[in-house]
Amino acid sequence: MSDFASAFWPLFVTVGTIGAIVFCAWLLLATSRAPSTGGSSPTTGHVWDGDLTEYNNPLPRWWRNLFWITIVFGVAYLLLYPGMGSIPGTLGWTSDGAWRAEDTVLFWHTGGVPGFFA
Numbered sequence: 001m002s003d004f005a006s007a008f009w010p011l012f013v014t015v016g017t018i019g020a021i022v023f024c025a026w027l028l029l030a031t032s033r034a035p036s037t038g039g040s041s042p043t044t045g046h047v048w049d050g051d052l053t054e055y056n057n058p059l060p061r062w063w064r065n066l067f068w069i070t071i072v073f074g075v076a077y078l079l080l081y082p083g084m085g086s087i088p089g090t091l092g093w094t095s096d097g098a099w100r101a102e103d104t105v106l107f108w109h110t111g112g113v114p115g116f117f118a
Helices: 008-032 063-080
Strands: 044-050 052-055
Touching: 008 063
Parallel strands: none
Antiparallel strands: 044 052
């Protein structure tokens, strides 16, 4: 099933995928908290043109919820379909045999220099 030559690459893909999802969830949690003002103004301290300041507001709730929905969808997709290295997924779907030698395939040249990368 695996097209990888060694056991390193499936582990690399799996760790990278899970790490990216965990990092996105952590980043969303870390930036969604309301800032504690501590008696000072709720700005970040950045000032442009002497009077334009940047406020430190959290993301809108609908935007934050869309991020969470995206993370949940990504985790569900990775559990159902093969997307983490050589882990087949719970549905057992595979692309093996999706393109057989007897299938007619048309390769259409869409521009560029023909044979440049051949």
